[in-house]
Amino acid sequence: MHRFHQTFILFFLLFSFQSYTQQSLSGTVTDSLDKPLSSANLLAVPKDSLQEVKFSITDNKGRYHLNLKSIPYTVTVNYMGYTKKEFDIKLDEDQSKNIILQEQAESLEEVVLEMPMVVKKDTIIYNVNKLVTGEERKLKDVLKKLPGVEVDKNGGITVNGKKVTTMLVENEKFLVEALN
Amino acid sequence: MKNFIVLLCIGSSLFSYAQSGIIHYKAQMNLQHQKEFIEEIKKDETVTMSVKQQIINLYKNAEPDYYELHFNANESYYFKDESLKKEEGYKMGSKAGQSPYYTNANSNAIIEDNSIFNFVSQEPLDWKITNERIKINGIECYKATSTEILYSRQGHFYDRDVVAWFAPEYSVKFGPKMYSGLPGLVIEVERKEFTITATKINLNPDKKRLKIKPVGKDEKITSQKETYQKIAEMMEYRKKN
Structure with missing residues (x-):
């Protein structure tokens, strides 16, 4: 029994060393x-x-x-x-x-990036002005242009494969059904 | 002549990777915080109705704050851009702070230029990086978390969880306020009260445009602990009078 205890402790020690x-x-x-x-x-x-x-x-x-x-x-x-x-x-x-x-050839150039959106825990905010061309006729057309956003035939929206449950336009709730 | 040309080439390659930039940030008060604060003040019975209404209006009309982070290889300077503020009396801001911050990577110093305590050295935050990532404008960002320990004007410690999203592809170790020391450019910082977001990233700008105001060697720098002591003393004094 004593021996068993020792082996057990030894085993435990070894195991903990392994993982830590x-x-x-x-x-x-x-x-x-x-x-x-x-x-x-x-x-x-x-x-x-x-x-x-x-x-x-x-x-x-x-x-x-x-x-x-x-x-x-x-x-x-x-x-x-x-x-x-x-x-x-x-x-x-x-x-x-x-x-x-290895150095890149274009490393000297000035780089300017405008950030078009904000991430917030479970909400992504897009600044649409930076992403649209002005030729979009429906909100659906705008949505399709947003990175990661897909609109299916039935008007269901997914972002990076996740289903969108609520959508706000100018901070007001917008019905997803109204897209079609 | 050949030697001269070779020397020139080496010389130029030494200077080509100037690690400098100007990052524009926008800070906004979180809607959740705004709602909670208004609920709290509505319940507070020590405040008169008219004062309540004024405070509620201030919170409802809170405006964003704009900041700039200027950095070179070793130092950074973060300050509020007042030029974008509309001038019409007192407005509530984002609660993301008024003080400029100077950071020196060589001496590991983060110094806040505080309007009450002058130069205050801040402790660097201990960041934990998670596996969570997200693409913002095509830039891969990782999520880092930390806990900020603050001292209230009422004289007690409290802490706030901080979430920072940073982009490893831009090897910038500086960030807004004391949210620095991450292995990549800070794109967003979120705390209970506010969210600070990068709106414009300018790398390798014209050197003349960089505004970095170092803290002089002979300036007196107060430690954070000393400021807590001073706040406690001030509170004590107020109680007595």
């Missing part, structure tokens, strides 16, 4: 001329969507450090003006990895 140990992935992010890139970001997204996403921002020497569990991750490395890099990794022990990013 963290391995570190570290190294530098540089350009093709070996110049360190500071403020590059690394995002380690676990394949298991219930696990936490880990991240690191490189310091002024281009160094990064990620503490990862022993589960598969997809790591994405971003730095503006450079092509993003992606790789899969599953760590069983600490590992060092240096990452080299």
